Amino acid sequence: MKNALPFVFAVMTIFGLTSCQKENCGNMDCLNGGYCESGFCQCPDGYTGADCGQQIAPKEVQVYKIEITHFAAATASNQNWDPTGAPDLMPRLYLNDVCLWSCTEVMEDANPHVVYEHNLVPCINLYVPKGAYTLRLEDYDGPQGNAMATDQVIVNDIVGEATFTPYTGNGFPTMLQANNGNMEVKLYVMYRW
Numbered sequence: 001m002k003n004a005l006p007f008v009f010a011v012m013t014i015f016g017l018t019s020c021q022k023e024n025c026g027n028m029d030c031l032n033g034g035y036c037e038s039g040f041c042q043c044p045d046g047y048t049g050a051d052c053g054q055q056i057a058p059k060e061v062q063v064y065k066i067e068i069t070h071f072a073a074a075t076a077s078n079q080n081w082d083p084t085g086a087p088d089l090m091p092r093l094y095l096n097d098v099c100l101w102s103c104t105e106v107m108e109d110a111n112p113h114v115v116y117e118h119n120l121v122p123c124i125n126l127y128v129p130k131g132a133y134t135l136r137l138e139d140y141d142g143p144q145g146n147a148m149a150t151d152q153v154i155v156n157d158i159v160g161e162a163t164f165t166p167y168t169g170n171g172f173p174t175m176l177q178a179n180n181g182n183m184e185v186k187l188y189v190m191y192r193w
Contacts, residue, residue: 045193046172057130058191061166062123065188066091068116071137071159072182086110087139087159091185093124094134100124106140123190129167135178135185136161159183167191 024039034043034052043052068091074080081087089110093101101124107116126133138156160183164176176187 046191055169055171056193057169058167058172058193059127059129060192061126061129062190062192063093063126063187064120064123064190066118066120066135067186067188068118068137068183069186070179070184071110071112073112075157081139081157081159082109082141084109086112087137087157088141089116089159090138090140090156091118092136092138094136095126095128095131100126100133106142126166129191130165132163132165134161134163135187137183137185 025036028036028039028041029051030036030041030043031051031053032044032047034041034047036042041050041052043049046056046058048054048056068089071087071089073086086109089107091103092099101120103118105118110116137159139159141154141156160180162178162180162183162185164178164187166176166189172191174189176189178185178187
């Protein structure tokens with residue numbers, strides 16, 4: 001019996017410490033996917049505060065995929081974009097008037113009923129998460145025939161453009177939509193803090 005006393009004391013100490021750690025969390029609610037550890041909320045990326053209830057604005061948003069899901073089949077005056085009818089689409093991304101990205105592949109005779117997907121390697125980094133970005137779809141009318149780029153200035157027709165803000169303070173959605181009625185584009189994103 002005398003030898004059992006240290007064993008019983010050790011077992012009670014272990015159970016007592018374990019139950020104290022659990023009791024430290026009590027009825028603590030950790031929000032936004034956080035969890036309680038030793039009486040404190042451990043918050044996931046993008047959240048802070050005693051209960052993980054406060055968002056942290058990201059330092060950048062990375063666009064890793066763009067899907068063009070809809071665009072106007074004809075101009076506003078119901079004319080064909082090109083002699084063949086369909087536009088030769090070239091998407092571009094702007095912040096203010098600065099072009100941040102331009103697709104290197106023109107989608108010739110694009111069909112407005114087809115979804116065009118662009119996996120971006122490397123990603124497009126948006127360093128102003130609360131900025132107003134514009135995604136513009138242009139009908140590429142680049143140098144044609146024997147014309148040299150220096151001989152003439154080619155102005156692409158704008159098929160559509162839509163403005164979006166990557167981070168608005170309403171969580172961290174992995175897909176953003178930019179649309180204006182004449183076009184719709186989905187942007188798949190990741191956040192960096």
